[in-house]
Amino acid sequence: MSTTSKLIRGYEVVIGIETHTQLSTQSKIFSGSSTQFGAAPNTQASVVDLALPGTLPVMNRGAVERAIRFGLAVGAKVAPLSIFARKNYFYPDLPKGYQISQYEIPVVQGGAVEFYVGEVKHKVNLTRAHLEEDAGKSVHEGHQTGVDLNRAGTPLLEIVTEPDMRSGAEAVEYARTLHELVQWIDICDGNMQEGSFRCDVNVSVRKPGADYGTRREIKNLNSFKFMQQAIDFEINWQIDLIEDGGKVQQATVLFNPDTGETRAMRTKEDAADYRYFPDPDLPPLVIADSWVQEVRASMPELPRKMAERFQADYALPAYDATLMTQDKATAAFFETAAKASGSPKLVANWLMGEISRRLNADGLTIAASRVDAPTLARLIGRIADGTIANNNAKKVFDVLWAEGGDVDAIIEAKDLKTTNDTGELERILDEVLAANAKSVEEFRAGKEKAFNALIGQAMKATKGKANPATVNELLKKKLG
Template sequence: MKSGWEIVIGLETHVQLATSSKIFSSSSTLFGSKPNKQANEIDMALPGSMPSLNSKAVEYAIKFGLAVGATISKNSVFERKHYFYPDLPKGYQISQFRNPIIKNGSISFCIDGEEKEVKLIQAHLEEDAGKSLHKNYNSGIDLNRAGVPLLEIVTEPIMRSAKEAYMYAKTLHNLVVWLGICDGNLQEGSFRCDANVSVRRSGSTTLGTRTEIKNLNSFRFLEKAIIFESNRQTQLIEDGGYVIQETRLYDSENDETRSMRTKESATDYRYFPDPDLQILNISNEYIEKLKNMPELPSNKRKRFESNYYISREESLQMTINIQTSEYFESVVKLIPKNSGKIAANFISQELSTLMNRDNKKISDIKITSNILALLINRVIDGSISNKNAKYVLSIMWEKDQYDIDRIIKEEGLDQIKDVSIIIEMIDSVISDNKHVVMEYLSGKEKAFNSLVGKVMKTSNGRINPSNINTILNERIEIFKKLDSYNTKSC
C-alpha cells in the first residue's frame, strides 16, 4: 500500500452448509451431477411449489454462532431479495436481511506474532443461485446449485491489509470445517469470499467508496485481488479520478480486477418478508442441545501450549485441522509429556512434506500415531539420532514397512555406544583435521562445531551429539599435550 493511504476491507463469505439436501427442497446437494439432474419443482420455481425449511441448515448456523460467541436470534425472518438473472428462476433469492439468525460474534487469529480480532456484523441463511453455462456462443442454465444452503458471514470493515484478510479467511475456513458444518472444498465452491475494498487518506475517519470483488475461491487469489484493487483505487484518486461503487471480478491470469456491473444497494433488492415461510422460532432448549461441540481450535491451542510445552507457532500448526490435532494428541500421549516439541516438529515438517508431495491428508496416511510415537521414543531413549529417525520415517512412507526396529537394524542406523569405537572415530577426525583443531585452540569456537559435524558425518549420525562433545573435548586436550610435547622435543 502506498504511503499516506489506508486500505479498509470487509469480507462476505459464503459457506455452503454440509447438508445432504437443499435448504428449501428435498433435492440432493451432491456436487458433479449432470446439469439440472438435482433440481425439482421448488428449485425451478414452478407455479404452486412451496419451500420447506431444512432444519439441519438451521442447526449448523446455530453451531457457528455459538463457536464465534454470537447472539442467536430467537425469532429470525426469511425475506425475498429481488434481482433478475437467468440463473435465478424465481426472480428473487430467499435470504435474511433485517433479522438474521446470527448477530455479532468475532473471529480471532495470530498474524506476525500479534493477536487480531475481526468482529462480525451477522451471519444469515440463504439459498444459492443456479449457474450460467457458456459454450460456443450458446448459453444454458444449470439449476443444480439453486437452493443449496449457504451461511453468509459478514464482517465489519475492520481489516487493514490483504494479509489480514487472508489470515481471517483461512481461520474461518478452518473453523467451519472443524465444526463439521462445511466440507471446505474451495474448488467446488463450498467456500467463497466477496471482498469489499476501499481506500482513504491516512488519518481519515471517513470510509471511501467501496468496490466488491466477487467469488474468490482461493486464499491466494483473495490476497492478490485485494492488493491489486487497493493499488488501482489509490492510483485512480491520485490521478484526479474517483472510485465507482461497483462489483468487480478478479482475473487470475492477468492478476487484475475487472468491472462486472454497478453495485446494487439494499433498496434496489426490494427486500420484504417471504409470505411462504414462517418466522423461525428458536428456543433456549434447542440452543442448549447444540452446545455440545468439539473443543474449538483456539481452546485446543491454549491447552496444547500449556500441557505439551509447545510454542504458539507449533500449536497453530497442530490445530490446522481437527484431524491433525487428534493425531498430534494421540502421539504425545505415548511419549514423555515434555517431548511435545519433537512430535510437533515431526508432524509439521517431515510428515507434512511427504503429505504435500503425494497430495494426502493426515487421515489418509498409514503411519499411525502409535508408529510415530514409537519412532520418537527411539530418539528419546538414544537408540537412534533425530536425523536418522527422519530417514526411517521416509523408508516407512516409501516402502510401506512399519517395523521400526527392523529398519534400524537393516539400515545400520542404531546408535554407536561403544566408547572405544567413538574414540577411534574422533581420533581419526582430529588427525585428518589438525588445522581445524588448531583454530579451535586459538579461540575460534565455531571450529569445534565443525569438528562435531565431521564426526557425525563419519559415523553417519550414529553417535549421540552429547557423547561427541564430551569425548571430543577430552581427545583435543590429549592432542594439545602431545603437540606441546613434540614441539618441545624438537
C-alpha cells in the same frame, strides 16, 4: 492480537470478507429437493424452486441447526428471533425475481475468528452470519446461455466480517481458518471446486489515519491461491489509480486467473438497490434457548479449546498447538503419536517439518500419510531414548515413507544405532581436532562458529551415529 501490517506503497489496506458457505443438508432450504452435486441440469428443481404460482417455502430445520452450530463455534449471539427478507434483483437464474435472505435481524450476530499469520496471532470480528438460498447457474456455451436451476434454493450461511484485515496474507489465513472450522463442526463439506465455500473479498486502500477508502468487491473466489493473487492485484490497481489522480468507484469485480487481473463486472449495489422487505410467506424464525443448549451439548471440542488443552496437557507453545488443531485429522494424528511416544514437542516438530514437507510434495492429506501416527511415535521414541540421532532418524523416515516397514528392523539393517562408546568417540575427536587445527585456533580466539564446525566434522566422522550431546560435552572438555 495484531491486525496491523506494514504499509503498501504508503497506503493501508482494508479488507472485509463475505463467505457463502453451503450447508450440508440433504435437501434445500425451503423445499425437499436434493442438494446433491453433479446431477443433470434442472433435475433437482421442484415447483417451489421454480417459483411456480401458489407455492410456499417451508424452512429446513437442519439448516437452522447448522447456523446455531456455527454461532456457538465463533462465540456469537444466536438470535432468539430472526427475520427472512426478500432481496430483489433480476437475473435469469433467479426464478422468483428475488432471493430469500436475512437482512435487519440475522440468525447469528457477532462472534470472532482467531488465527495465526506466521507466529503472529490475529483476530477478525464477525458482523453477522445469515441464512439464505442460493440462486441457479447460468451456463454459457458458445453464443448460447442456458439456465440450470439445480442450485436454486440450496441452503447457504453467509458469514460477514468487519473490515479488520490489513493484508492479503491475513485475508487468506482467515479464509483458511474459517474453511477448516465449518468442516470441523460438520456444517459444510468445504469443497471449493464444487462451490461449497466461496468468498467475496472487499478491498480498499487509504492513507494511514484517513477515512475508509471506496471498496471494490472481488466476487466468487474459490481458491486460496487465487484469493491472494486477486487481492495483490487489486491493491496495486487501486493505488495506481489514486496516484494517477483518479478515484476508485464502488464496483463488483471478477478475477481472471489466466491474466492475474481483476475486471469490473458491474457497479456495486447498496442495500437500498435491493429493496429489502420482510418475506410475507415466512414467519419469524424463533429459536428456543432449549434448542441452542441441545445443539451445544452435541458440539465437538472446538479447535481453539483443543489448542488450549494441547498447551496445558502437552506443554506445546501456542503456535504449535494452533497448527496441531488446524483440522481434525491433524489433531488426531498428533494426539495419537504424542501419547504413544511421550514426546509431544518432537511429534509437533516432525508434523510441522518432515511430515508436512512430504505431504505437500506428494499432494497428500494427513489422513493419507505414508507414515502413520503409531509408526512416527516409534521412530520418535528411538530418538528420545538415544537409540538413533536425529539425522539418522530422517534416514529411517525416508525408508518408511518409500517402502514402509518396522522402525527397529530398519535401524538394524542400516546400522544406524547411536554410538555410545566414549573411548571410541574420544579417539575420533582426537583425529578431528588434529585434522582441523585452524578451527581449533579460531575457537580459542573466541569464534563460536568454529565450535559448530568441529561438531559437524565429528558427526560426519561418526556417520551421524554419535549422540550429539555426548560429542558436544567431550569436545568442550578436550578444548578446555
